[in-house]
Amino acid sequence: MPLFGTGIAKLDELLGGGVPENSILAYSSAVGLESDVFLLHMIYEQLGRGRTCIVYSNVKSPSSLISDMKDYGFDVGGYQNNLVFIDAYSSLMGFGKSAEYTVKNPSDFMEVLSMLEEAVDKEKKPALFIASMNTMLDSVGEEAFVGKYYQLSRIMKKAAITSALYVEWGYSPEVSRRITQADCLILLRSSEIRLALGHYLKIQKAGWLKKKKDGGMTYRVAKPGGVIPYIPKLLVSGPYEAGKSTFVRTASSKSVSVDRFGTTIALDHGHYEGAGMSAELFGTPGQPRFDPLLVRIAGSALGAIIVVDSTMPETFERAKQMIKMVRSAGSPIVVAANKQDSKGAMKAEDVADALGLGEAVPVVACSAIDKKSTNRVIEILIKMVLSAPGFPETADETACAEGKSTDKQQEVASR
Ligand SMILES: Nc1nc2c(ncn2[C@@H]2O[C@H](COP(=O)(O)OP(=O)(O)OP(=O)(O)O)[C@@H](O)[C@H]2O)c(=O)[nH]1
Ligand SMILES: [Mg+2]
Incomplete structure (x- = not known):
């Protein structure tokens, strides 16, 4: 047919x-x-x-x-x-x-x-x-x-x-x-509640699909270009020096990072394009003093990437703490087991075991200096974002139920 x-x-x-x-x-x-x-x-x-x-x-x-x-x-x-x-x-x-x-x-x-x-x-x-x-x-x-x-x-x-x-x-x-x-x-x-979400479509009926599709697609309209599948915000975070800025830089066609003595002191920002999709990446600094920022951005992001340094298991406790904070926002999370090209890097499976997160949070092998590798992580996350049950309504409802909408609107308004 x-x-x-x-x-x-x-x-x-x-x-x-x-x-x-x-x-x-x-x-x-x-x-x-x-x-x-x-x-x-x-x-x-x-x-x-x-x-x-x-x-x-x-x-x-x-x-x-x-x-x-x-x-x-x-x-x-x-x-x-x-x-x-x-x-x-x-x-x-x-x-x-x-x-x-x-x-x-x-x-x-x-x-x-x-x-x-x-x-x-x-x-x-x-x-x-x-x-x-x-x-x-x-x-x-x-x-x-x-x-x-x-x-x-x-x-x-x-x-x-x-x-x-x-x-x-x-x-x-x-x-x-x-x-x-x-x-x-x-x-x-x-989306009126989650302003940052912009436009979205939802497949309400498509009888020929064997499995009922959950989810939908967020998009923007451009001239030229028409309908461009688009995710307005993906969070990139993780412990100190894990490779967040490198990840955002490698994954992006355009990127900005504000670093002082090599460490990020403001948001990393990059624009990702790949696999028929575009997305804005926002990286938060890793130090605990920036945790309120992490929680805030996680609340308005549609998905999150937590970058961990696979050669530094001593940072995993901190990574777990950050994942817990991001998780409470309810959006899908992928862990990038970074620096796979470095000597002594733990395998992704071993990083997963050490983090003990369960199946809901996949741990993907990554080398943030390699674009193919960063793209793979982002593609896995985007797939999870688009197929999250009830997406994107659920995101709105969750935001509403948790009373976060005002926060989000303020954040968007202040951008
Ligand atoms: N070999 C290797 N080095 C990496 C990789 N990713 C990052 N690095 C290096 O790790 C160091 C820290 O990387 P950044 O991207 O600045 O890490 P960050 O997480 O943004 O660090 P903060 O903002 O200070 O928390 C730099 O020297 C990078 O070149 C990787 O995949 N492989
Ligand atoms: Mg950085």
Whole structure:
């Protein structure tokens, strides 16, 4: 069964490779997010694979949609022949005909349906995109929409793949029921409680996945770039001289560290990019006088790396103490058994035994001077972050329940 890519590699990964043929993929977005970028990603992806894309455009004119795509870096100039618009916007605005298919009266559901069907039949197995299902709903009225949804659904199923966007302006239960009939439902949200979390998506439904997926993906939207999987904060900490600054420096494309006589006296900061993901790394100094800072950053980070010097077992007690502090914040932790390239370094398994942490905290062999090695640690942590049960809602709820949100908001505000 062929799988259709969303154009966002990390999301495809979460979906088990993509969305199966003849599925309806619905993005259901909170109000006020740049959610149409998800459809634009997929249009660009499918055009790139040589597939004809039909776009039902009822929020913008086809030309402004094309110019939006260009802003995100999706230049469709070479694909004009495979990009077919059903313009349900221009007639509404009194602009006249601008596309191959123009809906004269977007509030006439019968006209909308017959034009969609005509286009889908003519193009033979196209990908179909409904740029805004809620605008369609508003135009035709709820009664008609609910009453004839089965017809719309039948047409959408004729396409090789359909993707539709809903912005949640508040639906009746009847409408919600239709939306949740989609084969794949992805919720787009922004976090109000944990401000540093920014935007995230959550896969609410994807029937073809054998195992129900927990978790989701945090992201940011960039022009160009579109949806970029993004973790706003990962903590890097550990005992004195363990290699935290080296870790952040090696792992980052850009990094800053404030050192005095070789020891860090302020935060290390670096920007990580790898495996279709980017993240901000924040390193705290190791001395106990900075512990309040450690606890504070752990509280707003989505995951933590504790770097330990595998040649210095005498520092493990301190490492355990730090892990305990970070653990109380509830985010996933990975221990980097660092300096594996040094003589006398204990193996990761032995470091794990000595720390006695159990399976929830993996101990990964690492040499902070080697980028492959730092990337491996970060990738393991990111996997844990994205698949944490209920993520990222749980993070919010935990923060809320623990009354940390004010703290977090203050911290973010003061950044
Ligand atoms: N051989 C080897 N040396 C390392 C490695 N990681 C760090 N070092 C060295 O260990 C020393 C301490 O590294 P830093 O990165 O400054 O450690 P830190 O944890 O930031 O130290 P503080 O900020 O002072 O707590 C430096 O001399 C590094 O070059 C490693 O993987 N292998
Ligand atoms: Mg340092």
